[in-house]
Amino acid sequence: MRIIVGEGSCGLAAGAGAVHTQLEALIAQDNPRGVQLGITGCIGMCFLEPIVDVYEDDGTLHRLVRVQAKDAQTIYDAVMGGNLELLGKLAITPEDEQFLSKQTRVALRNCGIIDPESIDDYLAHGGYQAITKILETGMSQEDVIQQIDVAGLRGRGGAGFSTAFKWRAARDSQGEQKYLICNADEGDPGAFMDRAVIEGDPHSLIEGMLIGAYSIGASEAIVYVRAEYPLAIIRLRKAIEDATARGYLGEHICGSDFSCTLRIKAGAGAFVCGEETALIESLEGKRGMPRLKPPFPAQAGYWLKPSNINNVETYANVAWIVSHGGEAFAAMGTENSKGTKVFALSGKIARGGLVEVPMGTTLREVIFDIGGGIRSGKEFKAVQLGGPSGGCVPASKLDTVIDYNELAATGAIMGSGGMVVMDETTCMVSMARFFLDFTAKESCGKCVHCRLGTKRMLEILDRIVAGKGEQGDIEKLEDLCYAIKDGALCGLGQTAPNPVLTTIRYFRDELEAHIDEHRCPAGECRDLISYSIDKTVCVGCTACARQCPVGAISGERKSPHEIDPALCIKCGNCKTACRFGAVKVA
């Protein structure tokens, strides 16, 4: 029997470490049945963390959810006593199981299954067979790229450029020294797919990169990882050491003439470094400011040598494609978007986590069938795709299929996979302001349109959410949007206006309510709302008064309370505290 604790960042934040420690202590004391305790990466069901999987010897899985340290004894007793029925109260419900059963996992194929710190576990699950096949059967560079081409793999980082095209361009570039780079600078707020892949299955990234390096003729590979992902760096470092020790990295890989080293470079926190030329500048130790293209990295990239850059998820698909053939990958998806896509589902969703579905699935299926719809029975309002470069897609577009072109037609983009769901209480104007605040801060400052344009847009949005919007502000925003799109050098600037443009396109009435009536329909913008207590509903339990940090609520016990608007700081504590729905926001 094996007990496996899910220890991705989400699981650990929810308390998986304490569960592990408890189980370890109990098993160390007495282990009559020879139970093995192990770990795995992110299972993807973040809403149920911490998760413990108990595997019987015949492979039967008992998945236990929301496990706390105090449950360790129950698990231990059940496993050691051979009475697994005791685990019933911790077991996942059939409803929650649908979260995984409706997915198709390619990039995440091993996440939550294997031990990310064990190369043997990866090998036991078919790991390093793709690179071995290439080297032992003597597949040429073109043979490999041909498979990627047939698969129709497009970049999963956001722009969706053809991977085979990039690889051919880098291979055809003249030069002795070439570099293969992985962009793991997952900067989109609301995206954590790449973190989960590195934490849960680092060897699949290494194998995908090796295949890429072989295909373009690179002997040096680099992973540029966000410094905010310490666990990912630790696990990737161990994976590199193990792969080197086993001869999958270094000189004469698998006894062939192909040699390649791999190293990690920790980023220092700059969103613009997700842009490939900015990332290269950062790798060279400089300020991460984008370069003018052409020349493209395939011609003159890192140290001006031919370089190829893809993101983590793109590489994570590569070994699968080589093993199963390009056709198998292309059999999934739509005409121009093949394979699967991983999304990080979060926000006001009932079941949040990592979702991998075939392209061509509708947004509705992802959000409602897999994600379980909106939490606490509220109304769905919009889903944000593509982070600061994307946009908010409204309820009327929920049947849009996941496809690079179809999503672009809505004004959003496929993006790297952030999918943040919003309900009726989310203000779309405040949301647009949130993204402009982000891009204005993250603009590297190279281009005037982006540096000053985003700042001016933020100022306009700031006054709108403060109830000081002016007539003509929407038109001014639109003018700025198009000017920035035309005038910016890189993807950050060119896409920065998207969140505002989609808000104008789909939620113009909300913008107008802020400007014309100084009203926030969602009840979120602090300067435009006031709190009051409905005296016919209030039972005088005093819960709100005890939570008020400024003493603005008064009233006798068991009689209706009242909020003094002059003192109220609109923190919302009272509304959260009230169990009777007596606190109203208007």
Add this chain to the structure above:
Amino acid sequence: MRTLAPVDLSLIEPALDAYADIPGSLITILQETQETYGYLPMSVMEHIAERTHTPIATIVGVATFYAQFRLEPVGKHLIMLCQGTACHVNGSQLISAAVTDELGIEDGQTTEDGLFSLKHVACLGCCSLSPVMMIDDRTYGSLTPDKARKILRELAAEDGEGDEAK
């Protein structure tokens, strides 16, 4: 007020020995510097400039470009408050207001007693547990304003006990 310990330049020598001659290592050297001193002291940056034959303007330019680098020391506990989209949607502003109210510091500031520093950070990637904050190396999820206050009080109390024991 706290007094700053004098900066011992020799502490950074091992990193300089390892990286000074490798082109493109400036960010790595600065990361090592911050790991060693807790921030980037100006005197150390001047020393790096000398040892790597790089203009000081280039070094400060890089140090001020990236969010990770600090030019001033931080408190004993560094609070990183996530400003990601999911956290925003789930009420990170309320958490931010509660932390500011509890400690009397805004983003980028340190408390008088040097116990806490507050930093707003880009997405921490724990979106399903939003709103989230990270204190030192520990992540705290599903926060409410109350829960955030409680965590800070507990940390402050632990430090108080530690001081008394001394």
